[in-house]
Amino acid sequence: MRIKLGRISLRSILQGLGTSRPLLIILRIALGLVFIYASLDKVVHPDQFAEIMQDYEILPNAVVNLASLWLAWLEAVLGVCLIAGVWVSGGTYGYRPYGHLYRWPFDRLHPGRWATLRLLFH
Amino acid sequence: MKTLVIAILRELLRIAGIAVASLTLAIAANTMHPMNLPLLVTKGQPGVPNWVLERFKEVDPQGAMGLVNNPEVLVIDTRDEPDFRKQHIPRAVSLPYHGFNQRYPQFAESVSKDKPLLLYCYGTDCGLAARVGKRLITKGYTELTILRRGIEAWKAANLPLETSEEYNEN
Numbered sequence: 035m036r037i038k039l040g041r042i043s044l045r046s047i048l049q050g051l052g053t054s055r056p057l058l059i060i061l062r063i064a065l066g067l068v069f070i071y072a073s074l075d076k077v078v079h080p081d082q083f084a085e086i087m088q089d090y091e092i093l094p095n096a097v098v099n100l101a102s103l104w105l106a107w108l109e110a111v112l113g114v115c116l117i118a119g120v121w122v123s124g125g126t127y128g129y130r131p132y133g134h135l136y137r138w139p140f141d142r143l144h145p146g147r148w149a150t151l152r153l154l155f156h
Numbered sequence: 157m158k159t160l161v162i163a164i165l166r167e168l169l170r171i172a173g174i175a176v177a178s179l180t181l182a183i184a185a186n187t188m189h190p191m192n193l194p195l196l197v198t199k200g201q202p203g204v205p206n207w208v209l210e211r212f213k214e215v216d217p218q219g220a221m222g223l224v225n226n227p228e229v230l231v232i233d234t235r236d237e238p239d240f241r242k243q244h245i246p247r248a249v250s251l252p253y254h255g256f257n258q259r260y261p262q263f264a265e266s267v268s269k270d271k272p273l274l275l276y277c278y279g280t281d282c283g284l285a286a287r288v289g290k291r292l293i294t295k296g297y298t299e300l301t302i303l304r305r306g307i308e309a310w311k312a313a314n315l316p317l318e319t320s321e322e323y324n325e326n
Contacts, residue, residue: 081191084203085287098202099193107182111174121170 062116069113076106201283208290213301217313220245220274220303229272234284235307241320245276245310248318253277253284256291264295272299279308 076083084102087093093101115121186193193205200209215223223229224246231248233240240250251263267273273292277284285302292300303310311317 077185079191080186080189081193081203081205081290084193085283088202088283095202096197099197100195102202103182103186103193103195104179107185108175108178111178111181115174121174 059119062119062122066113066116069109069116073106073109073113076102077110080106201286204283204286204290208293209286211293211298211300212286212289214304215274215301216304217310217315220276220301220310221315223272223274223301226272229274229301230267232273232275232288233307234275234277234288239278243307243317243319245307246316246318248276251288253288256288260291260295269296270298272301273297274301274303276303276310277306279306282306 080099080103083106084099087102087105088095088098183195186195191205192207193203200206224231231245232251233244233248234251234253236252236254237250240248240252244250251259275285275289285306289300289302
């Protein structure tokens with residue numbers, strides 16, 4: 035599906051937003067804060083998180099404690115990584131080494147068309 | 157192609173790094189945490205550390221009958237409230253696991269910390285009594301006894317039960 039607004043397509047706008055460095059940083063930090071907020075209660079009360087996990091009956095009881103401790107801290111570490119911008123992968127291809135590996139399909143599909151947009155957003 | 161393989165390897169290395177870092181942090185934090193959960197649950201149930209288990213006394217239904225007849229002991233039903241209203245052990249009061257935080261302030265006002273408590277829950281594999289007991293121990297209660305296999309064992313031993321006055325079948 036393609037919505038055209040003159041020479042600018044919806045796709046080009048979305049792609050422009052996707053490579054907008056300030057926007058990506060804001061969204062990344064917001065997501066990191068969500069992760070850290072979600073991990074707080076689990077880190078402070080790991081025993082109660084283990085109870086909740088036991089009630090899901092997915093894991094054998096023997097490993098529930100370890101899994102609940104690990105998951106709570108994994109959430110916290112991922113949040114810190116997102117905010118600090120270290121070990122961040124995937125959606126941040128715009129300004130990373132090997133970024134061309136992630137970016138090339140869009141470049142190939144629309145060479146030049148959103149080069150101007152990229153100038154605006156970068 | 158070669159750069160792609162390197163990029164993928166770098167991603168995997170990152171994932172492994174984050175996994176190892178968080179696991180190390182989790183284990184280190186757990187040793188300093190007052191709960192200090194055992195990493196592998198070998199006895200009891202998840203979320204209830206061994207030092208809490210050691211502070212519980214356990215009784216069978218006959219032993220519990222002696223406590224129920226002792227007016228000094230407070231009997232606590234940790235099951236959900238509709239089940240409590242339907243049928244419960246004589247003299248029991250309801251302090252359900254689901255809703256503990258709402259009910260606890262009222263409970264703490266009326267029950268002193270050194271009061272002997274007998275807790276019970278549904279039965280086989282039921283951990284609600286241990287979960288409520290753990291919360292009571294962290295709040296400062298000291299004399300806790302748990303009825304082994306809960307109200308199921310009590311019923312199996314043909315001991316008396318009570319129904320709340322306000323209970324009706326509808």
